[in-house]
Amino acid sequence: xxxxxxxxxxxxxxxxxxxxxxxxxxxxxxxxxxxxxxxxxxxxxxxxxxxxxxxxxxxxxxxxxxxxxxxxxxxxxxxxxxxxxxxxxxxxxxxxxxxxxxxxxxxxxxxxxxxxxxxxxxxxxxxxxxxxxxxxxxxxxxxxxxxxxxxxxxxxxxxxxxxxxxxxxxxxxxxxxxxxxxxxxxxxxxxxxxxxxxxxxxxxxxxxxxxxxxxxxxxxxxxxxxxxxxxx
Amino acid sequence: xxxxxxxxxxxxxxxxxxxxxxxxxxxxxxxxxxxxxxxxxxxxxxxxxxxxxxxxxxxxxxxxxxxxxxxxxxxxxxxxxxxxxxxxxxxxxxxxxxxxxxxxxxxxxxxxxxxxxxxxxxx
Numbered sequence: 001x002x003x004x005x006x007x008x009x010x011x012x013x014x015x016x017x018x019x020x021x022x023x024x025x026x027x028x029x030x031x032x033x034x035x036x037x038x039x040x041x042x043x044x045x046x047x048x049x050x051x052x053x054x055x056x057x058x059x060x061x062x063x064x065x066x067x068x069x070x071x072x073x074x075x076x077x078x079x080x081x082x083x084x085x086x087x088x089x090x091x092x093x094x095x096x097x098x099x100x101x102x103x104x105x106x107x108x109x110x111x112x113x114x115x116x117x118x119x120x121x122x123x124x125x126x127x128x129x130x131x132x133x134x135x136x137x138x139x140x141x142x143x144x145x146x147x148x149x150x151x152x153x154x155x156x157x158x159x160x161x162x163x164x165x166x167x168x169x170x171x172x173x174x175x176x177x178x179x180x181x182x183x184x185x186x187x188x189x190x191x192x193x194x195x196x197x198x199x200x201x202x203x204x205x206x207x208x209x210x211x212x213x214x215x216x217x218x219x220x221x222x223x224x225x226x227x228x229x230x231x232x
Numbered sequence: 233x234x235x236x237x238x239x240x241x242x243x244x245x246x247x248x249x250x251x252x253x254x255x256x257x258x259x260x261x262x263x264x265x266x267x268x269x270x271x272x273x274x275x276x277x278x279x280x281x282x283x284x285x286x287x288x289x290x291x292x293x294x295x296x297x298x299x300x301x302x303x304x305x306x307x308x309x310x311x312x313x314x315x316x317x318x319x320x321x322x323x324x325x326x327x328x329x330x331x332x333x334x335x336x337x338x339x340x341x342x343x344x345x346x347x348x349x350x351x352x353x354x355x
Contacts, residue, residue, distance in 0.1 A: 007248065015244055018243070025236060030307070031307075035312060039286060052314045055312055074330045129318055129319060129322045217326070218325070224333075
């Protein structure tokens with residue numbers, strides 16, 4: 001009884017804490033100064049049509065680097081918690097015929113779609129994070145369809161570490177070529193033509209590496225959950 | 233406004249689920265619900281009345297303003313909350329996977345998913 005009372009108090013307290021947010025909130029009718037600066041700067045300085053990408057990769061690039069680090073730590077934690085100590089893999093039911101044939105057809109297309117999403121992240125909705133998740137979902141489909149499907153661990157580890165390393169390296173390249181205050185500044189490559197694939201300086205390059213990083217991290221999450229999640 | 237209220241309701245439901253359920257898997261589901269609610273609230277904060285997505289293609293008007301060069305004239309939503317939510321969704325996925333890994337590990341050592349069976353962490 002006392003427990004339910006405490007839970008009710010906690011929820012009412014939380015609701016009370018969030019109430020002013022709703023009560024005083026009015027939907028904005030125009031952009032604030034900072035967002036206006038980002039939208040115009042994305043067009044004039046960076047040549048990036050997708051402003052969200054400009055914010056993720058450039059204006060808040062350091063923040064994104066931190067997010068990728070959090071993702072890496074979570075993956076490392078999962079690998080650590082679920083590592084196997086020489087136990088044989090438990091028996092799994094093989095995928096059905098429909099799943100096997102369907103995955104043979106769909107998996108390459110899904111991976112291709114993922115690559116498309118992260119290479120066009122500066123032009124259309126999408127980008128490295130979304131593309132990476134799409135690639136990982138293709139890997140999940142393959143894992144479900146074939147019981148003996150194994151990722152190449154060396155390949156995944158190399159993709160993971162190389163893409164993370166190159167991401168930081170490109171950031172440092174901006175620092176080197178454009179002077180102080182320009183860590184992760186993509187403008188050391190040419191701006192290019194508006195709305196073309198090879199434009200926006202280093203933004204698509206950075207976002208592709210983020211996509212590879214996210215894709216390989218999440219694939220290794222799937223791998224450890226599938227590999228180490230068996231009952232001992 | 234509606235979206236923000238829905239988000240806050242989701243946050244409260246999730247907290248209730250985390251506090252009142254005994255099964256670890258259900259606690260993790262509660263965490264996921266809080267996560268989704270937070271995303272809705274953040275997106276709602278960035279909304280601008282009658283605006284479109286901040287992707288500057290053919291449907292967005294751009295033009296020269298007398299003394300400040302090229303400017304975007306159409307209304308677009310605030311890109312910063314969208315960018316934050318975009319990364320937060322993927323991070324939320326990874327953190328949920330980490331929580332599930334903890335659940336697997338706990339089940340392996342304690343053979344139970346009931347939170348009351350793990351008393352070492354109680355004060």
